[in-house]
């Protein structure tokens with residue numbers, strides 16, 4: 001299973017970094033892509049990740065009220081919901097996309113979110129788009 005984590009450069013990425021520094025284990029099937037802020041997330045980024053083979057996409061931003069750009073994470077959540085809607089319309093499980101908000105000193109929350117997503121995606125099976133490719 002391939003997962004993509006789109007993280008903001010502040011809390012999101014710092015938490016992934018800290019998870020690594022602390023030797024926390026999580027699936028090696030996750031590709032981390034750093035955005036300046038989740039507010040820069042576009043629906044097309046999520047759909048592009050799925051189109052290019054991701055079985056699940058996790059958006060990782062700062063806690064609500066803690067975004068360095070004020071409302072970026074709130075905008076990101078709306079876009080995640082939009083992406084879920086589009087995925088549903090085209091026959092993909094909307095649960096393949098989720099957003100998690102965390103603090104930079106909460107690496108375990110990142111690890112847990114990745115593992116939760118991995119389990120969920122494994123239960124659903126590969127993305128139907130990936131089945132077509134195989």
Ligand code: FES
Pocket residue numbers: 008009010011012036037038039060061062066067068069070072073
């Ligand atoms: Fe982290 Fe905006 S800087 S979500």
